[in-house]
Amino acid sequence: EVSITKFPADERKIIAKAHDKYKKARAGIINTRHGQIHTPAFMPVGTKGTVKAMLPESVQTTGADIILGNTYHLMLQPGAKRVFKLGGLHKFMNWSKPLLTDSGGFQVMSLSKLRKITEEGVIFNSHIDGSKFMLSPESSTEIQYLLGSTITMAFDECTPYPSTYEQAKSSMELTSRWAKRSRKAFYSRDGYGQFGIIQGSIYNDLRLKSALDLIELDFEGYAIGGLAVGEGQELMFKVLDYAPDLLPINKPRYLMGVGKPADIIGAVQRGIDMFDCVIPTRSGRNGQAFTKYGVVNIRNSKYKEDNTPLEEDCLCPACKNYTKAYLHYLVKVKEILGAMLMTWHNLMYFQKLMLRIREYIAQGKDFDFIS
Ligand SMILES: Nc1ccc2nc(N)nc(O)c2c1
Numbered sequence: 001e002v003s004i005t006k007f008p009a010d011e012r013k014i015i016a017k018a019h020d021k022y023k024k025a026r027a028g029i030i031n032t033r034h035g036q037i038h039t040p041a042f043m044p045v046g047t048k049g050t051v052k053a054m055l056p057e058s059v060q061t062t063g064a065d066i067i068l069g070n071t072y073h074l075m076l077q078p079g080a081k082r083v084f085k086l087g088g089l090h091k092f093m094n095w096s097k098p099l100l101t102d103s104g105g106f107q108v109m110s111l112s113k114l115r116k117i118t119e120e121g122v123i124f125n126s127h128i129d130g131s132k133f134m135l136s137p138e139s140s141t142e143i144q145y146l147l148g149s150t151i152t153m154a155f156d157e158c159t160p161y162p163s164t165y166e167q168a169k170s171s172m173e174l175t176s177r178w179a180k181r182s183r184k185a186f187y188s189r190d191g192y193g194q195f196g197i198i199q200g201s202i203y204n205d206l207r208l209k210s211a212l213d214l215i216e217l218d219f220e221g222y223a224i225g226g227l228a229v230g231e232g233q234e235l236m237f238k239v240l241d242y243a244p245d246l247l248p249i250n251k252p253r254y255l256m257g258v259g260k261p262a263d264i265i266g267a268v269q270r271g272i273d274m275f276d277c278v279i280p281t282r283s284g285r286n287g288q289a290f291t292k293y294g295v296v297n298i299r300n301s302k303y304k305e306d307n308t309p310l311e312e313d314c315l316c317p318a319c320k321n322y323t324k325a326y327l328h329y330l331v332k333v334k335e336i337l338g339a340m341l342m343t344w345h346n347l348m349y350f351q352k353l354m355l356r357i358r359e360y361i362a363q364g365k366d367f368d369f370i371s
Pocket residue numbers: 102103104105106153156157158159197224225226227228229256257258
């Protein structure tokens with residue numbers, strides 16, 4: 001029995017696994033100001049204040065406890081001050097459960113055009129109209145406060161892959177200095193939390209130093225950054241074979257940007273509690289459905305007269321009321337309903353996967369299933 005500080009009355013139960021391969025897997029509950037998060041948890045991505053092609057109440061029916069928003073996008077449009085004036089992101093998007101916002105550094109590096117990294121922060125030109133912005137540990141933390149995020153992410157630098165040891169070392173040290181400034185800028189309130197993000201690329205001594213620097217700052221949770229950046233599953237798992245153990249056992253561990261079902265299962269087995277990934281939503285809009293029979297590319301002509309559902313026992317509207325033939329047609333003619341139904345099914349599929357993982361852990365059963 002351990003409790004997570006700052007998340008009130010946390011009932012997190014670390015259930016060690018009998019089977020040594022799973023001894024690091026744990027199921028728990030994070031209590032926040034906006035409700036409970038059952039872990040291991042998958043967070044659908046709602047980058048611009050909406051999970052694309054979904055109503056928030058539909059996202060809720062899939063079983064999601066928490067969704068992710070992005071500081072970078074929301075600061076550009078509609079602007080954090082405006083969202084604050086309009087009552088905060090929860091009210092703005094009509095989502096009353098927990099919201100986690102990424103801190104923006106990663107998105108700047110992947111989206112904005114000209115940008116300059118200084119000790120102060122990142123200066124960049126908006127990818128929308130080229131206007132000049134600056135993101136720093138202080139401004140990112142303030143923006144996430146204005147948005148009303150339940151879980152605020154520290155402002156970090158996502159170390160690219162591959163990086164030399166020296167590059168990874170100086171990047172990690174910058175992230176540690178920025179984490180300190182992020183922590184200082186955080187307005188601490190009961191039921192809200194701020195997560196530090198460890199870097200260090202694939203170098204275990206750098207990962208250790210990053211963890212030690214951030215543990216000193218006593219964050220409410222910790223994310224492992226700098227993975228799912230092209231290193232591949234084998235190298236990712238190699239880092240995950242030791243990195244989660246560097247983090248406090250009684251606090252949530254969040255693996256950013258991951259991933260496919262097999263990645264999630266392998267990461268849970270190595271002690272990860274929280275995930276976010278655009279795969280179910282983005283691939284759904286592109287006509288890929290995750291099913292227990294494997295990934296179905298619905299645009300394939302073999303489905304044009306297939307009068308059966310994606311999965312006969314799935315409770316999502318796509319499976320309950322429609323056939324693969326109809327989904328094939330909708331996606332081919334680019335009807336909006338096609339994106340909606342495929343997204344809804346994939347989000348339901350990912351949440352069912354997490355539910356099964358949580359149940360198997362709670363029952364002390366192995367969960368090697370690739371669902
Ligand atoms: N793969 C990812 C995805 C999102 C990230 N966000 C931040 N802030 N930092 C990282 O290292 C990330 C890595």
